Amino acid sequence: xxxRTTGSRPTLEAVAAYAGVSRATASRVVNGGAGVRAPLxxxxxxxxEELGYVPNHxxxxxxxxxxxxxxxxxxEPELRIFSxxxxxxxxxxxxxxxxxxxxxxxxxxxxxxxxxxxIARYLGGGHVDGALAFSLHNDxxxxxxxxxxxxxxxxxxxxxxxxxLNVPFVDCDNRGGAREAVRHLVSLGRRHIAHIAGPRDxxxxxxxxxxxxxxxxxxxxxxxxxxxxxEESGAxxxxxxxxxxxxxxxxxxxNDLMASGALRTLRERGVQVPEDVAVVGFDDMASxxxxxxxxxxxxxxxxxxxxxxxxxxxxxxxxxxxxEAPASVITPTTLVRRASA
Numbered sequence: 001x002x003x004r005t006t007g008s009r010p011t012l013e014a015v016a017a018y019a020g021v022s023r024a025t026a027s028r029v030v031n032g033g034a035g036v037r038a039p040l041x042x043x044x045x046x047x048x049e050e051l052g053y054v055p056n057h058x059x060x061x062x063x064x065x066x067x068x069x070x071x072x073x074x075x076e077p078e079l080r081i082f083s084x085x086x087x088x089x090x091x092x093x094x095x096x097x098x099x100x101x102x103x104x105x106x107x108x109x110x111x112x113x114x115x116x117x118x119i120a121r122y123l124g125g126g127h128v129d130g131a132l133a134f135s136l137h138n139d140x141x142x143x144x145x146x147x148x149x150x151x152x153x154x155x156x157x158x159x160x161x162x163x164x165l166n167v168p169f170v171d172c173d174n175r176g177g178a179r180e181a182v183r184h185l186v187s188l189g190r191r192h193i194a195h196i197a198g199p200r201d202x203x204x205x206x207x208x209x210x211x212x213x214x215x216x217x218x219x220x221x222x223x224x225x226x227x228x229x230x231e232e233s234g235a236x237x238x239x240x241x242x243x244x245x246x247x248x249x250x251x252x253x254x255n256d257l258m259a260s261g262a263l264r265t266l267r268e269r270g271v272q273v274p275e276d277v278a279v280v281g282f283d284d285m286a287s288x289x290x291x292x293x294x295x296x297x298x299x300x301x302x303x304x305x306x307x308x309x310x311x312x313x314x315x316x317x318x319x320x321x322x323x324e325a326p327a328s329v330i331t332p333t334t335l336v337r338r339a340s341a
Contacts, residue, residue, distance in 0.1 A: 010051040019047040069104040070314065071123060073133040075142055077111045084229070084257065085285045086303060087135070090156060093307025094132060101315055103129070110142065120145040130314045132156065137201045143167070152317040154310045158203045158328075168317075169328045170309045172301035174204045177333030178211025181252045181280040181299050184335055186215065188278055190250030194223040196237040196262060198254040205229075208254045208282065223248065227258045234258025238265040249277055250341070256281040256288040256298055263292055263340070278341035294339035301333050 016026035021040055028036050029044040030053075036044075047053070072094055074081050081087045095105050106128055108119055123131055123146060134156025136143055146153055147165050155169040185193050195212040198205030213219060225241050227233035234253060238261065241248050253259035259281030263273060271277050273294055281289075284300035309329055316326045 010053045012053070015044065015047045015051060015053050018051055019043040068102065069106050069128045070098055070311070071106045071108055071119075071128045071131040073108045073110070073119060073131055073142070073146070075110045075133065075135045075137060075140055078109055080230070081109055085287045086255070086283060088287075089285070089303040090134065090307040093304035094311055095307075096304075097308040097311035101311065113141070116142050116145055120149060123151050124149040129318055130154075132310045132314060134310075135202070137199075138203065139201055152314060154313045154317075156306065156310055158207075158330075160203055166325065168313050168325050170306050170313065170331070171204070171328075172306065172331045173333050174207035175211040175214070177282060177299040177301065177335075178208040178252065178254075179214050180333070180335045181282065182212050182215040184297070184337070185250040185252060185278055185280060185341060188250070188274075188341060190278055192223065192245065192247050193219070193250040193252065194225065194241050194245065194248045195219075196225050196227050196234055196241070196251060196253040196258050198227060198229045198258075200226070205254055212252060220245070227254065229255050229258060231257045231261040234261030235265045236261075238262035239269075242266075242269060242271070251277060251279050253279065253281050256283045256285045256292075256296060259296055259298065259340075260288055260292050263294075263296070267293070274339070274341050280335075280341045284336050289338070292340070297338045297341040298336055299333050300336045302331055306331055 012026055012030065013023055016023045019026060021044060025036055025040060026044050029041050030048065072091065074087060098105050108122070110116070119142070130152040131146055132154050133143065133146060136155060136157060136159065138160040143155070143159060143165055147167065153167050155167050158169055158171045159165050159167065182193060193216060195209065197209050200206060222245050225237040227237045234257065237258070238251070241251070251262060253262055259279055263279060266273055266277055273279055279296065281296050281298035283303065284298045289296045289298060313326045313329070
């Protein structure tokens, strides 16, 4: 085997010579191509490692017709993104799966409608191979703008009905999880069960409202209160519920952050949980449930796993020569029982 070269950046030719294969074979292995026997793949990878070879990005793009980058678009402002552990978990799953595919993550967020054209121009400029978009709002122009770029895309969360977008998505069983949460409260003998809902312009919140009503067909409208998925909105909504319906004895909250706020209000009002009011959240965010008092009963969705699934669906699109989109995925939820209900 040839000796390792020193003093200059190793070339693909040097890798091929070191591995004892042709340059074409070395190129296919380095660029992720198929049709190379396993022993030769091992030889090339060993040569890459030992020589410290770094592929030339421009040359690799010409061979693979890919940039090795994926845009992750969160349709929320920066403050919300970095204060909500949901986004942290989803981006972590996306990042870990992209690493498995040797692709880079380009994070984009939306401070306001003025950012839409900027994001659309970036996506249409050939900088990334595909896009992953989540926390979409039903009245948002962003999904349609992304669709018009023609770039392979996967949504996190089910798009609004009638959106006309034929885009694969990954979501959890929001409605089924909500039903299970409310049924649990009913099984505890709670008779006046309220719901602190998420924003009505997001499908996850609407699905959880529907799940609540699936179990409580004739629920008093006064028992439904609006939040925005942030902790403070949960605290405000719980105070409003206690003021107008002091007989409330159970609450299903649309996410853990709002549930944390609701528990704080109950504690400040001297209401015992779960003795007076039982509380169930949604998400099972470890960073939140570790700090609640009492420990929060909640509906678990695998947020990190859903992020990884989004990447897998996108990679299937990129690998599919005829461009046919893969089927969407809805993941199951599980009720995690703790001390709050």
